[in-house]
Amino acid sequence: MYNNGGGGRRGCGLSGAKLIIALIMAAVAVISYMSRTEKNPVTGEKQRVAMTVEQEIALGLQAAPEMAQQFGGLDPDQATQQLVDKVGNQIVASSVPTDNPFKKHFQFHVLEDSQTINAFALPGGQIFITRALLSKLETEGQLAGVLGHEIGHVLARHSAEQAAKQQLTQGLTGAAVIATYDPSNPASRNSAQVAQMIGALINMKYGRADELESDKLGVGFVAKAGYDPRSLVGVMKILAAAGGRGGPEFFSTHPNPENRVEKIGEAIELAFPRGVPPGLKK
Numbered sequence: 001m002y003n004n005g006g007g008g009r010r011g012c013g014l015s016g017a018k019l020i021i022a023l024i025m026a027a028v029a030v031i032s033y034m035s036r037t038e039k040n041p042v043t044g045e046k047q048r049v050a051m052t053v054e055q056e057i058a059l060g061l062q063a064a065p066e067m068a069q070q071f072g073g074l075d076p077d078q079a080t081q082q083l084v085d086k087v088g089n090q091i092v093a094s095s096v097p098t099d100n101p102f103k104k105h106f107q108f109h110v111l112e113d114s115q116t117i118n119a120f121a122l123p124g125g126q127i128f129i130t131r132a133l134l135s136k137l138e139t140e141g142q143l144a145g146v147l148g149h150e151i152g153h154v155l156a157r158h159s160a161e162q163a164a165k166q167q168l169t170q171g172l173t174g175a176a177v178i179a180t181y182d183p184s185n186p187a188s189r190n191s192a193q194v195a196q197m198i199g200a201l202i203n204m205k206y207g208r209a210d211e212l213e214s215d216k217l218g219v220g221f222v223a224k225a226g227y228d229p230r231s232l233v234g235v236m237k238i239l240a241a242a243g244g245r246g247g248p249e250f251f252s253t254h255p256n257p258e259n260r261v262e263k264i265g266e267a268i269e270l271a272f273p274r275g276v277p278p279g280l281k282k
Ligand SMILES: [Zn+2]
Pocket: 149, 150, 153, 206, 211, 214, 253, 254
């Protein structure tokens, strides 16, 4: 991104060169400040993140109504919402360490959209599942599998990582917006820029590595919550069957479910070398 015009274009005077160097140094300072490297306590990996935990939680809360709007609003069926809350909260209670800053901020939302088979996580703990995907699931364990995967994205801070990458490729706009965003004082923000950030968050796609990491985390979370982790394999089969050309949007944000089945199997074997314990809920 730092095009110094090398390889042909010369004639930059000394003061011009100094200015460019100063600008580059300022840019590097802002970027390295904004994309701090932190060790993630859940994945154990060092990651570059572009937001503080508080900023993630606040942005997710702000983006949630817009996300709901894009998928026909929230589903009015309270019984379904309660089931999703029950399973989601059970996973959070049993799998998220007490001192994890996201623990208290998870919220689960059923979207009324009956066409789009999908589930999403916004940063900070806002999790969504469409009625269309819910209607395909056969067991509570499969619901746990979907929610466990999305909880994995939040705890692994994939949005903050993605935002750090995008700042590096798109320049300082994102960094500047985030730098001025004070989550405890939403009035301090430039609302047009935050709206842009929210738009970017809603359309953000995770990479394949992120998806596989969330599958792996999901396996552990689901089992800890008392569900059979093999139900995640069931979810992938349902998604594959529902797929096909121009199929559900799930495939634009999630890699091919058939390849994931194999990886999920490996994660289960790794977590339970002596086999999955009996008595877990399907
Ligand atoms: Zn995912």
